[in-house]
Amino acid sequence: MIQEDKTKSKIQLFTGSRDEVNMAEWKRLPAHDENFTEPSGLDRRDALKIMGASAALAVGIPGCKRKPVRYIVARNEMPEYQEPGKVLEYSSTWTDGDFPYGMIVKVVDGRPIKIEGNPDHPVNGESTNAQMQASTLSLYDPDRMKEPSIGGSVADWKKADAQVVQAIKGAGSVVLMTKSTLGPSEREWVEHFLKAKPGAKHFVYESVHDTNRRNAWKKVFGKDGELIADYSKAKIILSVGCDFLGTEPLSVEATRQFAQGRRALDDGTDVKMNRLYVAEAGMSVTGSNADHRIRIKPSEMLKLVHGLRYALGGQMQKLTEFVEANHLDRKVFEALAEDLSANRGKCLVVAGQEMPESVHAAVALLNNDLGNFEKASKVFRWNPLASRLSVSDTEEIKSTLQAGVDVLICMGVNPVYDWPGGGFKTLLAKAKTSVGHGLYANETVSECTVGLPSSHNLESWNDAVARMGVLSICQPVIRPLWKSRQEAESLMLWTQQISDDAKLKGFKDWHDVIKKNWITKLYPGVKNGKIKWQDGLRSGVSVSTTFPLRAKLDTDKALELASQAMPEGGAFEVVVLPDAGVHDGRFANLSWLQECPDPVTRLVWDNAAMISPKTAISLQVSEGNLDQGDVVGDVLDVSVNGQIVKLPVLIQPGIADNVIVTTQGYGRTKVGRVGNDKGKNVSVLVSGNGGWIQTSAKVSKAAERYPLVKTQKYFKLEDDKMDHDEFRHIAIDGTLSEYKKDPGFAKHRYHIPKQVDIYNSPYDYTKGYKWEMHIDMNKCTGCHACVTACQAENNIPVVGKDECANGREMHWMRIDRYHTFDPSDTEEANPTVHQQPMLCQQCDNAPCENVCPVNATSHSPEGLNDMTYNRCVGTRYCANNCPYKVRRFNFYEYHDRNEAALINKKQLPQFNPQVTVRMRGVMEKCSFCVQRINTGKYHATNQGRDVLDGEIKTACQQVCPSNAIVFGNINGKGADGTGVSQVRKFKDAKLSYNVLEELNVKPGIAYGAKVRNPHPDLAKAVPAHHNHHGSSGSDGTHNHDHAHGDHG
């Protein structure tokens, strides 16, 4: 087929030998032109060598011959064993984001195509978040800045360097602004720079940071560092506006640890689950997973924490007053107070990075009261070496710049776009020479007199510290695609030129620095440093056990800080949060993240003013009429300190009334064709350092209207108007006490009539390989990492906002979100949230298979519902007949169309060569990563054995931070060769059920029903739909007298 041929042509044969790798060693190749061809200016000898080594690579694709410029060592196999099409894995570190997670880069024929988590990395392990997955996409982003510019016109590095160095040398005042996630070597060289240039100042700048918390901790613990919570050790967790499962920097680790406390399925009925209380203004991923959720205005947070402290100290009265003043449920607070006091040392109270210092101090006091800092408690550790630097005071930066500086260097920061309150442009203009160093010619870089392109994470050497004792290396897996240079190397080169220190001049390049630092810092005195270095490159991370450390709270200081009252709330309060997809805007040009549905709202391509249903009524605003397919809704004028932002309305149950929640990272103007002019820039709503909470905002309905697109439009398991008492048993949940009483409660919720087949399967699925999956909804938090991982693995196109509005998004895997409400909650204010990953169920009696007239979808002997793309003519009958609606149709040539596809097309080098690229008019869907299954089988067959349990992992399973997805051979043995496979064990668990089992389609995916753990006194109030129990029968006692589940 046409598409397949296209893909094939991209897979260049690699015939290079070891020479090919060494080639880079003899000559650092400086510049490359746009067509990715080799640079000119080589001498004849070099040119011949290159030709000899890479004759077959002469055409087309960048990756094929762009070996990194220094020795790098493959994780498993040396590059000399590289075979065409073979996947090589390199360990590296994700330095693009807000936390340096360890990663493994899969490289095929020199092209990085996929990111996985580094299993050796103690923080994230094999998991990643969605943004890490998009790293490969940003690498190949054609909108990246490609060459240096001086005064807006193209220049070469020599000239640019000369200009910068000259400016620094002649400058009286130099300001260096960097991001907060600098690695140890970078931090060291910033010091070198400051030493070499007396009078220079270094400011750390971020628009999303945890400095409020860090500053508070510094004050109350008396030292710089951070507290690291271990959620797996806590019985009771109280989040004070802390989205630790979502946008907080350590969410991947926190999700894994939190899920360990929700192992209903693994541990049977004697399970001891944690209980999560979340007090928040917005609706976060963490709030979605709460057992008890408290909707509260942000201005009341401090009072809440203090109220709890009093209550634990026996003064219930203060808490009661607070509860009544805020019209909250007293019972929840009583339960919370009881739970906390009953679990001293085993509970966790965490506050979000948006909270002011006083709340953090109060939370520290509360934790201290609860004994969580004591030695016996394992919930907190003190980490003196934080991965992120504290950001500088924006007022200080402002006054420094206002005084006029000679040179301003912005490295990897974009203050012109996201300066709190806006207006950095005028400050920037005050600098005589401004230098912008960035991945994109963004808002800041394009304003600077010298603009310098930064190399990508995957093109750079670096080191990173995740926390004390966890040091990792970032190694390049491809030579820079454009004439870019990593920021650290620029800093190094400039420092060398302005410094008199001969030691500094000894470093050839940044690789040298990293290597020397790695060896000398980690292995001082070791002779065979080079081997240690290679080991480091292989595993990507060095872990030493210097933990656990503890910190002692200075209660006086904490009390003092905690007594700084938060400003009283006005009529409306505004909370600005980092975006789950584009974060602070740095990922705005990555279409995968733009189109990855927001984990809470399912919004794509935009940010919005999220408000509660009640607030919407009082403001007389509404979303578009989705019943009639209309996505155009009202817009709000949100005004803070005289700055107005027009934000479209998104009504999200669960948000506190009269609070507007919005996200940063949108409204970029100079990031690229994908991200430009998407959403609204809300940085003007932020004030100063960490002022994300605005307690007195003015909000009014604007005259215009705006389309907001959500990939899911209906969030209830019943239609209010028409379902009456019928409740769809799709995402099933129950309480822990119910589970203990009846472990199989999920199957007893619905009735299955006697099931009869008229076709007999030609295959015997009780023998050999039969691939099945189990998804545990107890563990799934709905973080959406799997959605992007699937997109990266399976060459899934992005369709753009308009096509999403048409209901044509292509994700093979989606996460369905449902809300249920307590019957007493008539306003639908506080939902119980169900997150249900939904993908092809690989039905054994698949309704899609028998309706395809051309046999393009058929069942494999291993139980897979296979798609033969080449045979598909696109009748869409299969999609119609799919009860789960997981089939996706290529309505257009999405890889070749519209703004987002611009990127899709350029993304060709990222394509996974093992997966067919589907053309227009073809149906596609989840294949259980059949390419991975086959690779695993070949591997096992070569070794003359069966595939081991857990050996093959689907992309979604591998990336899942909570290990909610288990995949394997239902007939297989356990990983140790005995017993049954994990997937069999989980599917046989009583908690497991199949979605729409009554249809007799025999799905290959089972779900573990969600067990909620409300406080026993409140258990009745939580799952709203329990009164629908057994709706298919009249008596509601459906448990034993009817046959259930297992027949068929």
Next chain:
Amino acid sequence: MSDSVLVEESEKERQDARKEEIATRRERMGAKEATCLDPPQLFEEGETLRSIDEAVFKPVESFPKFKWYVMFAISSACMGLFFFCFAYTIVEGIGVWGNNNPVGWGWAIVNFVFWIGIGHAGTLISAILFLMRQKWRTAICRFAEAMTIFAVICALQFPLIHTGRPWLAWYWLIPAPNQNNIWVNFRSPLLWDVFAVSTYFMISLMFWYSGLIPDLASLRDRAKNGWRKLIYGILSLGWSGSNRAWRHYEKGYLLFAGLATPLVLSVHSVVSFDFATAVIPGWHTTIFPPYFVAGAVFSGFAMVSTVIIILRHQFNLQHLIRDVHLELMNKVIIVTSLIVGYAYSMELFIAWYSGAMYERYVFMNRVMGPFAWAYWSMVICNVVIPQLLWIKKFRTSVLLMYPIVLLVNVGMWFERFVIISTSLHRDFLPSSWDYFKPTWVDVGLFVGSMGLFFTLTLLFVRFLPSIATSEMKAVMPGAQPTHHGGKH
């Protein structure tokens, strides 16, 4: 212009004279008012073999009027729109339609089923009514058959372009050996569709053509122009009108009628299997085959009326296609309307009675949901309004019945739309629920297919006899031996 005015005036004079003549003859023969027990009066008194020929062949043998050109211009412009949208869809992809993820089938399949349904009347009239010796069919059978052919031609456009890759679909759906070594899937109702519809089209075409042969020969014999003679001569396959030829012809015709009769029932039953065999609530219904067939007959008769009323007016064929024919067709419309109405109510009843949650919801959603407007349009057009035809005045007055049959066409289009869209847009998982909105291409294809249909119809009435003269003559009073002295 003055010429045409003159022509019309002389035409009027001629008609007046004719009416006068008929009135005097009727008086002379002492004709009495027909009662309902009498067989329908198919001919006006004074109709002769020659007068039938004259009336039927006139449009074919004279240049068309200005009105014909106007209508042809409009129709062919619409047809042009159709082929533009057709090409646009193939160049750009199905994305130019309103289809989305839950609603994988949209107007294309609605139009397909709509046109196939319309194509039912022809064969029913030709074959089933022929076998039942319903003599009144002779006046409308030729036109109805032609309409069948054109409707099926319109219908056949849609399954092809509605596929994502029509350049492959057109032959991969045929069980022919191919390089992929993949055979078609005989379990798929879509494949049954391919067989059912193509068979139906072939048989209908042959049936129609064989019926045409004696008339084509008449045209040949009457032709004065050499080219005309040649073309009609070739088309009439050397028809001599001999006794032997007639004997074979009538045998063959009878056989075709026998062959076509089960097809009338099978085609739409098979089309209904597309839905009935699916798991989707609202589709998964055993009532579909008879319900679809009745609906098809319903819409087919409505469409025949819709067009034939204009046709007979334009070509002055009121004396051959008489009000009594229209009345008889209206009776069929009432019957089928009741069947369809029964089916609608039975669907609702079973949905309630079954206790199946999803089934129940789909029907509640049809009646009250976002597409309720379509559902109620369907019910009003198909069930409520046709009941007016119980009143004799509505059955017999062209002005009163015309809006009704037009609305039946509208209603039957909505029926298919309701079945397809409302079932798909909200099925099992609420997470996938969405809405369906057509685009201009959807509208263009539908309006364009009307253009295609009417263009073919206009060409047909211009070049071929739209009434089967030979069959008409055969049922004329006195044409057959009877016990009632020639006046049966």
